[in-house]
Amino acid sequence: xxQIAKLPRVKQEMVAPPFFPKHDQIAKGGPxxxxxxxxxxxxxxxxxxxxAEVWAMTFNGSVPGPMIVVHEGDYIELTLKNPExxxxxxxxDFHASTGALGGGALTEVSPGEQVVLRFxxxxxxxxxxxxxxxxxxxxxxxxxxxxxxxxxxxxxGIKDKNGKQVHYHRTYFIGEQxxxxxxxxxxEYKTYDSAGEDYADSMEVMNTLLPSxxxxxxxxxxxxGDGALKAKVGETVLxxxxxxxxxxxxxxxxxxxxxxxxxxxxxxxPQTNLETWFIAGGSAGAATYTFKQPGxxxxxNHNLIEAVLKGAAAHFVVEGEWDD
Ligand code: CU
Numbered sequence: 001x002x003q004i005a006k007l008p009r010v011k012q013e014m015v016a017p018p019f020f021p022k023h024d025q026i027a028k029g030g031p032x033x034x035x036x037x038x039x040x041x042x043x044x045x046x047x048x049x050x051x052a053e054v055w056a057m058t059f060n061g062s063v064p065g066p067m068i069v070v071h072e073g074d075y076i077e078l079t080l081k082n083p084e085x086x087x088x089x090x091x092x093d094f095h096a097s098t099g100a101l102g103g104g105a106l107t108e109v110s111p112g113e114q115v116v117l118r119f120x121x122x123x124x125x126x127x128x129x130x131x132x133x134x135x136x137x138x139x140x141x142x143x144x145x146x147x148x149x150x151x152x153x154x155x156x157g158i159k160d161k162n163g164k165q166v167h168y169h170r171t172y173f174i175g176e177q178x179x180x181x182x183x184x185x186x187x188e189y190k191t192y193d194s195a196g197e198d199y200a201d202s203m204e205v206m207n208t209l210l211p212s213x214x215x216x217x218x219x220x221x222x223x224x225g226d227g228a229l230k231a232k233v234g235e236t237v238l239x240x241x242x243x244x245x246x247x248x249x250x251x252x253x254x255x256x257x258x259x260x261x262x263x264x265x266x267x268x269x270p271q272t273n274l275e276t277w278f279i280a281g282g283s284a285g286a287a288t289y290t291f292k293q294p295g296x297x298x299x300x301n302h303n304l305i306e307a308v309l310k311g312a313a314a315h316f317v318v319e320g321e322w323d324d
Contacts, residue, residue: 004075004118009033014066017148017217018229020171027071027155033118034070037079040109042086042195045145047213048220048311052181055195056145056218057090057131063218064175064242065129065148070121071155077118082109087195089133090141094119095283096127096150104132121152125265126284130244139206139245140199143180145218147244149173149284154266158238158286160259161269166288168238172229174250176243176279176301176312177218178211211246214301214310223314229299231291233320239299242284250287251276251302252316254295257287276302294320 012021012034041061046053059065070076076097082090089110093102097119100106107115131146132138157165181189182201189212192198205212216223223229231237236258241250257274262285271277279285291297301312 004033007031007033007075009035011035012068014038014060014068016060016062017064017067017173017175018223020067020173021069023069023153025153025167026157026165027153031071031073031075033075033077034068035077035079036068037081038065038092039081039083040086040090041083042088045218047179047181047215050189052189052213053191054144054179054181055192055198057088057141057195058145059092059148063145063177064173065146067148067173067240068150069153070150071153072121072124073155074121075118076121076150077116079114079116080107080109081114082111084112086111090131090146091133092117092129093132094127094129094150096121096123096125096129096152098122101132108133123265124152124154124267125261126151126240126242126286127264128242128244128282128284136203140202142244143178143206145177147242148175149240149242151240151286158266161272166259167236168288169235170231171238171240174216174223174239174241174299174314176241176248177215178246179213179215180205181212211310214306214312216312216314220311228315228317231316231318233291233294233318236288236290237316239287239289240284241279241287243279243281246281248279248281248301248312249276249303250279251300252289253298253300254293255289255291255297258290259288261286291316291318291320292323294318294322
């Protein structure tokens with residue numbers, strides 16, 4: 001603790017996904033303590049055009065929660081606040097951290113409480129974090145949106161298979177979310193007046209393992225239309241794809257994974273030229289692609305039933321000149 005007290009401290013301003021906080025791709029100076037603040041928000045969210053809604057549980061009001069970015073050797077110091085207006089107890093388990101159930105055992109907060117957790121980013125890669133308040137509440141909170149990701153960069157940046165730095169121009173965080181909404185006798189999605197009220201119904205649907213929705217960034221269509229992801233021809237885009245609960249397989253239609261860290265570790269040599277890559281449930285993976293042609297590219301979970309019928313699709317809108 002004495003050594004940590006001597007380290008410089010910086011505040012990282014959280015931004016809502018798909019965007020990333022401002023960060024250096026190559027670390028400047030030595031390790032830092034990076035201060036981050038999450039406020040837990042239980043809120044009603046609309047999931048699709050038919051008006052299906054869920055009382056989501058969120059870190060900072062978004063599904064997924066915000067991306068945190070640090071470098072290997074930095075310390076993350078998270079203030080986790082559970083406001084009095086919430087109904088439930090929450091906590092946080094960082095897959096990037098070591099011991100104490102990833103922080104879960106140290107961060108249980110009832111409404112009206114807050115806690116500070118500090119851990120060292122002792123390995124590089126992209127990692128999921130999620131709420132894990134115990135027993136059936138663990139999957140219940142995770143499939144109500146309470147998950148996000150952290151990126152721990154090597155201090156000298158991410159590298160291709162030849163060890164050369166991969167410089168990226170844009171970053172996008174895609175958090176895939178499976179929801180398990182119950183229907184009434186008429187086949188309409190049920191609605192509830194407060195967070196937690198859907199618990200019994202939700203348990204029933206969760207036990208079928210059949211999600212009602214599989215979406216990117218909280219809702220069907222969140223990353224299309226006004227929410228579409230933007231890029232220009234010639235730009236390299238870093239895409240972080242997280243799924244806290246369920247396996248998935250991202251695919252960029254008309255593009256590739258130039259460099260893919262499917263398991264998330266930046267210590268691994270990236271795979272190249274992938275058409276589709278695997279993200280294991282409970283993990284995040286990274287991919288870069290340098291756009292060669294303009295146009296609208298669909299980015300999907302290539303279980304096409306989940307993409308087209310359940311909602312797991314985004315759009316990249318890429319500007320530039322077509323190259324014949
Ligand atoms: Cu929770």
